[in-house]
Amino acid sequence: MTVAVASVADSVASPAPDIRPETSQDAAAIEALLDHAFGPGRFAKASERVREFAPLRLELSFCAWEGERLVGVVRQSEIAVGGHRLIFLGPLAVDASARRLGAGARLVEVACAAAEAAGFGEVLLVGDPPFFGRLGFSAEATGQIVMPGPVDPRRLLLKRLGPADGTEVLRGAVAAP
Ligand SMILES: CC(C)(COP(=O)(O)OP(=O)(O)OC[C@H]1O[C@@H](n2cnc3c(N)ncnc32)[C@H](O)[C@@H]1OP(=O)(O)O)[C@@H](O)C(=O)NCCC(=O)NCCS
Numbered sequence: 001m002t003v004a005v006a007s008v009a010d011s012v013a014s015p016a017p018d019i020r021p022e023t024s025q026d027a028a029a030i031e032a033l034l035d036h037a038f039g040p041g042r043f044a045k046a047s048e049r050v051r052e053f054a055p056l057r058l059e060l061s062f063c064a065w066e067g068e069r070l071v072g073v074v075r076q077s078e079i080a081v082g083g084h085r086l087i088f089l090g091p092l093a094v095d096a097s098a099r100r101l102g103a104g105a106r107l108v109e110v111a112c113a114a115a116e117a118a119g120f121g122e123v124l125l126v127g128d129p130p131f132f133g134r135l136g137f138s139a140e141a142t143g144q145i146v147m148p149g150p151v152d153p154r155r156l157l158l159k160r161l162g163p164a165d166g167t168e169v170l171r172g173a174v175a176a177p
Helices: 002-012 024-044 046-053 103-117 129-133
Strands: 018-021 062-066 069-081 084-094 122-126 156-160 172-175
Touching: 018 103, 024 046, 024 062, 024 069, 024 084, 046 069, 046 084, 046 122, 062 103, 069 103, 069 122, 084 103, 103 122, 129 156
Parallel strands: 084 122
Antiparallel strands: 018 062, 062 069, 069 084, 069 172, 122 156
């Protein structure tokens, strides 16, 4: 009996979404997902000021799909701090119907791996420390980074990519690369 119940549960559970690089055709679905996830305050965030000047790296941005339905997105842009080029991650969103199944964490991990493969040594973002701390981000090395708008310094988080010898001191304003 137990076996039968488990197999029914397995058959109705959603498979993990398929994560693929963003393409130019995905823009409209992404806008709808972000509007829904962030609501009317979406464009008031300091991160949006960065995205106004930082070029989007489409090939380092990823979408999560359940069949034809977009259920998650993570975007990455290129920035410079004190002349050093790095990646700015965000926005990150998962549709409410697909949350708490690991898609958000997977999107961040895939995005960071792609940034590392592209030769970047750091990913910067503004986000919630309890969520991003589990994924290797911390505010330890961001105290001298100046965002183009007010940000709670506890939420300005950096992850170093690759070997632990990446100890570039990041100091200065977030600027276009
Ligand atoms: C944040 C978000 C992307 C997480 O997506 P997800 O697919 O549910 O993430 P995961 O399944 O990988 O992780 C879920 C875990 O993170 C926790 N979590 C989610 N958002 C969190 C937050 N803002 N702060 C702390 N923990 C958070 C969940 O409680 C859950 O914890 P559990 O595993 O102990 O149950 C999603 O909740 C979302 O789109 N939120 C609205 C937009 C947003 O806030 N984006 C991030 C900007 S900081």
